[in-house]
Amino acid sequence: MTTKKHEAQKQEKKEDDESGEAHAYTPGLKVKRAMTIDKLRRLPIPGEVLHKVGDKVNYDTKVARTEISGDPEIVKVAMILGVEAEDMSRFMLKKPGDKIKEGENIAFYTALFGLIKKNVPSPKDGTIESVSEVTGQVIVRGAPIPIDVDAYLPGKIVQVVPREGAVVQTYGAFIQGIFGIGGETHGEIKVIVASNSEEITPDKIGTDCKGKVLIGGSLVTLDAMKKAVEVGASVIVVGGVRHQDLTKFTGQEIGVAITGQEEVGITLIITEGFGKMNMNVTTFKLLKSFEGHLACVNGATQIRAGVLRPEIIIPHEEKEEEKSDTFAMGMVPGTPVRIIRQPYFGAIGVVNSLPIELQSLESESMVRVLTVKLQDGTIATVPRANVEIIEE
């Protein structure tokens, strides 16, 4: 995606560096109308890739397949027979690699001319994996469990990673949320509020929301989330959610932000944060402009190693010049930013200046700051750590 404009920005950045002018780096969330999106669809363990480069796929096309070994069961054969582990092999009816049915004997022991009989039935269908003469244990491995990976996005295969998966490429809008729950899903976009500041309440959700990606404004209530599940909506995308509502909805308090596995009947993505928070206008307008389009959504969030943010991908064919990543050049005066902590939480503006000297805050902490020209024209001084770049 290297464009001339991008090259020019890199050149400007280099000049900034050399001139010693201020700049800073901060993470941010992507809200892009058009870009090329590559997704590596990878198996958890090696397997078979089902497509080749150039193949067209839909979001539900299987692109790779593998099997994970079945659950093992440990059977204490020597103990059950009452023999020493090293003598156990004499009584084994099965050897490693043999198939076995549930209830079928693994081993059989007889003594005193058949008066004493002991047998060890298999606890499950499977294969004998190992027979240990050290511990007297036999491991019965259950049938393999198949795992399929689908394409997730409609598009084409642009790369195959042998035995691991494939890269699916599509072109479309790409919007990252700040936090989500629930895994990958799909649906048609349906905006159910009039503005980015309107709450989603149960009365806004009807049976026509079934299978849809519902777009809200500032907040979704607990009752609204329940109603969305009731009517079978796929996704809710909204500015904020209350902590206690989310806890009640998921049935557990979120301790560490590693999500995506929740089975709550819906995927939820919040774009701004916890509490009532107006959805960023740009995000709202962008989603609204694609009403009726298919969206591929993933709520999985991991705010730890290999950070993962929830995402909404809207494949489309509108031709628009792809904008380069302003993240790559960091923050400079004029960069659009959002303040992400009190006392200006949610305020939007542009970087006004990036003073080098440490400054004292109300909390008396001495930190590096920047000044932001807010939308109403006022200048706010905030720690550099408390803003994120708005990538449009």
Add this chain to the structure above:
Amino acid sequence: MLISTSHFRIAMPALKKPIEDMQYILATDVGSTTTKARFFHKKDGVWRFYVAGEAPTTVEAPYEDVTLGVQNAVREVEELTGHKLLSPDGSGLILPYDGKQGVDLYCTTSSAGGGLQMMVAGLIKNMTAESANRAALGAGAIVMDVIARDDGRQPYQKIQRIRNLRPDMILLAGGTDGGAGQHVMEIAELIKAAEPKPRLGASYSLPIVYAGNKSIRDDIAKLFKGEFALTCVDNIRPVLEQENTEPARRAVHELFMEHVMSHAPGYNRLMKWTDIPIMPTPAGEGMAIQLIADTFKINVLGVGLGGATTNVYSIVEGRFVRSVSANLGMSYSVTNVMKEAGIPNIMRWIPFKIEEEEVASRLMNKMIRPTTIPQTLEDLMVEHAVAREALRLGLQHHRTIATRLKGVQVQRTISDMFEQAIEDSYVKMMTIEVIAGTGGLLSHAPRRVQPMLILSDAWLPEGVTRMFQDSVFMMPHLGVTSTVYRDAAWSIFDKDCLVRIGTSIAAAGVSKLGEHCMTVELTMPDGKVQKEDMNFGDIKLVPLAEGQEAKAVITPAKTFDVGEGPGKHKEATVIGGIAGILLDARGRPLYLPEDDNQRRDLLYKWFTSLKLYPEDSLKELVK
């Protein structure tokens, strides 16, 4: 009963310059939230801290390369000093210092990428599994689970657990040397059957360190052959009465470099930049805390309160134990502190009215944007409240690890009525002589008295306890530096890192608010005697400058103890610090009224008495 206390040993690498010729050292810590660069300089023959630079850690897209965060932090050092450090081609640092630019030594610690996540297995939960747990924690690991033969779970449950874990590494122990090996083999077979996969990709074999019964090594090797990267080391419990964690700890550290770090984003590049191996942050931090205990020959309780984890270190009568509480921290794990402690326990430290939902939302927002910092006083005080709870829970966890060796026959006296009495943690606050704190929140606290009170509230020191503080968070940096240049590290540690906050004098016991608790007579350096009558519920700070000493005679009321038994007086030399001498008569356990208004009033009284926060702003908030 022995517990290994030796430090990490790292093969001396080829340095760019002999240590005696060095003039500039750069050390970084790639934390889960922030990458911290610390620049050291030898001036007039003395090593000193020069300047600090910080930047958000870049594990998150679109960067996903920790070296970018390192460069940003180092660039800040460059901006502040005008000293050029980074290679113009982006290939790392300019090494060595050529008279104009560059550094003579670059080293780093790291806890980004989730640190080192391990699973531990042993035979008996309270014996070999516990020793293995201590060894893994000693290596700076986060222990995800401890599997033992007697842990109460069925084999299939253990298998399911192992399958779900995806650890970076497994430490397996069990049995004494020459003893029966069958049960250890059972655990080994269980691990093999579960087929655990490494967290950072399925493309390499999962490392297993075996530190159990020597006589079954061949069977273990045969079992794991081909599917795991097995390393055998000396038995962690060669005989029941002895614990030998050092070989296992060293193996874990080496494998951490070889297998784990090389799979984290950008670490392959970072490893090429450094002169010595990258060390896990808790390992560096622990070495620094040990420096205090070694130098002063006293019992120390230390803490690194980080963004994702809380690491607690105790050195009691020479025994060094480290615990890493994986999900207690001030950014990534802040909501887990809320979950574990409960919101009411956090709210109890806040002196102004605020809704529980508001506090919860703020903490959730901190968790999803972990690199933000409090700008308002209100926000700062909420974070300080959480810090007390993270520290309290961290010590609680530490005490479950810092226990006497179990399974050893102990000669009992009539006072050891119950077995429990023998197996209790030996970390008793009355025996702790120094408390030392590090980590972003403690080190960056705007007033030095803030960490003093936060640590006091969380850990409830008893008797006479000195309190130290990492000045600008550089204990991990100095810990890793000390592996190659101890003298430089100690010089900086003593002069610039270790802030002497002061000394706490606290009486253990409870009474009614306003009743007499203790009398403290301080003979100050100028010979004047200052007498303080402390009633229950009082707290007071007596100024005594850093380096100054006062003679203290402490006379507790008959239900209170300051170290010599209830009602018995104690004489001690107390040493001053930036904050001074903290006289604490708030009780042990600490007394906090159940009524919200009374509780807030009392907190306000304590905070204003210590000048904990800006007076006018605090008054405004409480109003």
